[in-house]
Amino acid sequence: MPRVIRETLISVRDLVLTWGPFLLIGLGLLAAAYLLLDPAPPRRVVLATGPEQSAYAAFGKRYQAELQRYGIQVELRPTLGSRDNLRLLRDDKQHVDLAFVQGGSSEATRLVDEDKSGVPLASLGSLFYEPVWIFYRGKMANIADLRGKRVNTGARGSGSPGLFAKLLGANHLEREELKRSNLEETPAVIALLGNELDALVLVSAPESPMVQMLLQTPGIRLYEFTQAEAYARRYPFISPVTLPRGVADLSRDVPPRDVELIATTTSLVAREHTHPALIQIFVQAASRIHSGAGWIAPAGRFPTPQHSEFAIAREAERFYRTGPPFLQRYLPFSLANLIDRMWVALFSIVAVLIPVSRWVPPLYQFRVRSRIFRWYRSLRQIEDRMERKAEPADALLADLDKLDARAARVRVPLAYTDELYSLRGHIDLVRERLRKAGSAA
Helix, strand or coil: CCHHHHHHHHHHHHHHHHHHHHHHHHHHHHHHHHHHHCCCCCCEEEEECCCCCCHHHHHHHHHHHHHHCCCCEEEEECCCCHHHHHHHHCCHHHCCCEEEEECCCCCCCHHHHHHHHCCCEEEEEEEEEEEEEEEECCCCCCHHHHCCCEEECCCECECHHHHHHHHHHHCCCCHHHCEEECCCHHHHHHHHHCCCCCEEEEECCCCCHHHHHHHCCCCCEECCCCCHHHHHHHCCCCEEEEECCCCCECCCCECCCCEEEEEEEEEEEEECCCCHHHHHHHHHHHHHHHCCCCCCCCCCCCCECCCCCCCECHHHHHHHHHCCCHHHHCCCHHHHHHHHHHHHHHHHHHHHHHHHHCCHHHHHHHHHHHHHHHHHHHHHHHHHHHHHCCCCHHHHHHHHHHHHHHHHCCCCCHHHHHHHHHHHHHHHHHHHHHHHHHHHC
16 A cells, blocks of 8 residues: 555544544434434324314315325324314323314313323314304294204214304203204214204314205205304304305305304314424414315415414414424425424534534644654663663664664654654664764773
8 A cells, every 4th residue: 555545544543533532422412312302203193083074084184195295194083073082182092193173162171181181282273164054944043943943963072062052052042952963964964854854053164065065955044143243252262254155156156145154263283292393294284275265264364373272382383473494495394304403402512512622633633643752762761771881782772773663663644754753863863872882882
């Protein structure tokens, strides 16, 4: 191997051996921070939706497609509805991470359930309006006209029965005064069409296929909440909304006029300790899915941190305040999220290593020069023996030649060769003195 290459490799080796421990310490601290902060979101999550053919189920499929872009698999868990979703969220054995929760459905059970389960929940924001649809046959001027009628108030486990019970109470009507049933959405619609029910209560987004079908079914009428504003004043989770004329079918002019309705808002709710990156992904997906104009809400109304009955998650609040994180606008999500989550730890590690790194150049210098200076002890010993004149000059010269041969094999970086040649010059100086002493003797 050429000498220049060999000396270059020696220099690289010295640098690696000197800087290596500090780099290992830095990497160790970085690995510890990574494990502690856990910046990467889980690759599989469970989203509790609702009954089949419901708006919740349809939206769940859209979230599933959105998160597939990030390599995250979303398992959709069909449920009976909002109250069932809350129960699953608070049950550790069910492993549900997020769920759609209807406004008003948590009011009666939140404190009791949280005390029992110890699982606090956080909202990612309100996503869309869910109007209260009362489809009926015959005549109906107000809710009190349902007295004695066959009414399906929604499946047990959904938020509809509890919400409708509040509306009945506001109209001085007891649930026992109705011939109530609790069929699921699809069987209830079939029963209404088969004249087995007089009225059907649905709390669902306009995107629900069942709602859209009933709006266009001859003989089925939609109840108008002419006192919508009064309901909203009495119940904070209710908003007055308007179903515009012709929105269901412009050509057939369905509905034939604007219809006043009341609506709750549905929120996306997660366990409070859900991974922050996962919350960020879901909120961004919600913005893409729900920000457009709908039958009832104008474009840009949703998602929103308003109307939620749960505290807004920190990552969601950050999104509503500043939008997507800056780096995510220019970098792939995985890389941007890693930097976003790790930058504080990274700068802390750098702040620690910078002062420590000042020790490295002196250590490197000491490491290289020690290969040279350690031979000065042997040289000094030979010189002392020469001054004591206890040994013949030939023996000392032989030892000096051995020392010179060893020094010649020392390899140091080019920047330190002057010190190596200085050592060999000193060896020659002692050799010359020995020769003179031998000649004088």
